[in-house]
Amino acid sequence: MSSIGPRAAKAHAAKTVKKLEGLAKDTLQMVKGGKNPYMSIPTRTLANVRFNQKSQVIELKGDKQKRYFFNVGQAKRFMQMFLVANACKELIGVDKTTSIRDLYYMTKHTLGQSRQNTFEEQEESDPIIEDLEVTVDALREELNLFASNRGSLVGELTLVDAGDVIDGRRMGSGGWSIPSIVEDNVIQFRKCDAKFILLVEKDAVWRRLNEDKFWKKHKCILVTGQGQPPRGVRRLCRRMTRELKLPLYVLVDNDPWGFYIYSVLKQGSINLAYESMRMAVPEARFIGLSSFDKEKFKLPNNVVIRMEDVDVSRAKQMLSYPWFQRKEWQREIEHMVKTGAKLEIESLSNRGISFITEEYLPKKLRDRDWLA
């Protein structure tokens, strides 16, 4: 379990600052040379990502988009990049981290005598941060930024969080809140008795499992991302699978959105393709809910939710994803489309309040009934 020392951290920060300064230097040079200044931003669109068959993750291709200053449609974002870059340099300089919402307020002010603001809302500043990350090739954490905390952990693991020892077995009903920065300078793993990690889409299901002490009985680490897992949760899962050599099971709703959550955990996302290597867990196992679970676990028809048109089109799109090309996956998705039925994890409670803890998951694990 490695941990980097303060000196190494300092050198790392200096490198990041250099990258930010480089952006300014390049721009200044273009201006002095009488050119319309631009920055090259790797495009984060479907067209510019590719599925790497070997590493099984989504990667960014080389396409870059030029953002010019003297262009009515791009000037503001160009200017915003500099505001964010400057703010990040400041943060690194005083060795503080801040939320992206804080950063939004830090950089927000009115432009001159006009009625325009540098940023009108946070939705404007968040993509600028992502643009800056890919442009200067520095991760959000390296820019001393974090997203709001989301996600909880309990289970057979002891870790150190910012110097404090956290025992995953004694986290009460709420669990340990997973921070957005989980790099090894902040989080170090200590004693681990777990045999696997179970990531649950839904907070309510996670609570049920925690209350039933599922993790104690089955020796595991129980994690939830409360919906689409944020970067901190994904990064932590990746580190745990790599450093603790544990398999990762994923429990999501049986609907296209649930499959998508699994897909992002497994291969990474288009938007954050540049971080796939640090976040994706290609061998993640999809444990449920499967399209066939309704029959398998004798769930009544009335727990089914009808698929809507958007669901159907999403599902059909997924059929063409390279990482869903395996026969089992095609069957899974096709069955969902065919029956036109969605299932929530909670629908298992129809069979009894602790059916999921006592019957469903144990049976699935015992039968090795999962997809990868």
Added chain:
Amino acid sequence: MASRQREISISEFFTKNRHLLGFDSPSKALLTAVKEAVDNSLDACEEAGILPDLLVEIRQISPERFVMAVEDNGPGIVKAQIPKIFGKLLYGSKFHRLKQARGQQGIGISAAAMYGQLTTGKPIVVTSKTGKGRPAHHFEIRIDTRKNAPVVALDHQLELEKDHGTRVEIEMEADYRNGKRWLGRYLEQTALANPHCKLEYHRPDAEPLIFPRAAEIPPREAVEIKPHPHGVELGQLMLILKESRARDLRGCLMHEFSRVSPTVADQILKSAKLSGKTKARVVGEDLKLSEQLHRAIQATKIMAPPTNCLSPIGEELIHKGLTNFLTVTQEEAEREDLEQLELQAEKGKGRKKEEAAQKIEEAKQKAKAEAILEAQGGQEGEEVIKGHKFFITSVTRPPKVYRGNPFQVEVGIAYGGPLPGDKPVELYRFANRVPLLFQRGACGITESVIRTDWRNYMLSQPKGSLPVGPMILFVHIASVWVPFTSESKEAVAHYPEIISELRLGLQECGRRLAAFVRKRQSAEYELQRRSIFELYIQEIAQSMKGLLGSNPERVKADFMKLANKFTGGELTDEILTRASEKLAARPRTAENEMAKEEQ
């Protein structure tokens, strides 16, 4: 009863009904008198082919008594005519002929003299000289209101410096304080419609106002024409027939009217079932025969009257007139503001005094900047006047005919500058170069302006009203006989032919205005865009300071150098179009949506 009935002289009639001549209130009296005198002077100069040099003077004698004097450099009046022209009502040379002229009825100036005499007892004073080396005649003339005849009170000779010209002086009771606004307007607009005229206005309460001559060519002299048969009414026809000196009816038709050739005369006679050999007088005295002839004339196709009798101002001179007008009126407005400020700076106390002094300083700075701007000039159709940009354009329509009378419509606009944008446009109406100041609502010109849809031409327009915007609208009708709705000659009658011509002229100007405004809007957008870049540059410069420690001022300067290069015109537009195309081309797939939902 019968013994108390007697003939009323025309002078007596107007003494009691002076409102009919525009002398209904002391505030209007000065204006009417000046107007009559100026109109006469301009007509005289035009007929003689002289570039007019006019001096209008108002002198205060006592709180309610003023002397108005109008002096011109016209051809002068021969001695024998002077008493009759100024001392007898309805004596004139213009009433009996068909010719484009300002005055028409010959009551004007003598009525003013009568009003003066009535309110002050003083006679009208006239000095006139007809040529170099000749003596100037100086008259004082009273009017015998019973007999409608002049009484010469004083007649002697004077030495006058100028070669020729006339000066008229009338003392009268008047209200200058309330009348001066109209007087000013009348003179301003007269100068506007007569750009070949130099006009000097000496006022009792301010510096003289001088409208310089804007054109060195006197207008083409209007030609007198005979009446066109289609414009003649029955009574008038009978009069013409009775008074004709022609040998017979056929000759009379050909001689007394325009556009009646032998063939046309024969056609009329044939359809009237009258012999050409009949004596014209015989037909004229017989109502039935006259009616027969009148109907035949109306039924016969006759060529439109000649239109070379008209003397329009012309597009170029309207343009010059508007420029001149704006220059003088802007100067005047600025001067008035400055006077107010100076007064405050002198008499005010503390902060107000300082503020005024500061504003004076600002005004001086502004004047300097304006001079520079003026030297640079503007884009096409744009005039820079006193530092303000105006768009000026004008249209002279081809001559047309209403009821046998040729007429011609001219429209001009001046748009922009400091003219108020939230008020109705300033509508200046003219008939034969005379400003029409009153009865705006009853005038056919006003109606045409209201009925034109100005919203097509980038102006707002409340329903049934004048358009709203920073604009002066100049409309002129020239005709041998302008049809007024009443004897005060302030409103043009609503003849469909005239209304239609007015509308065509207004629409043409409107189209040109719209083209200009659109062009300027895009230029303004460009400027706005540049100022946004400036704001952004400021931000980048500050960030550069944090990132590299660069001097923000220097970074700003470097960027600004580029700003002009890259934000000007086509390049930016091109990029803008491309950007919007790209945005539109990007498909909205579920993928994108999902990517968005993810943090």
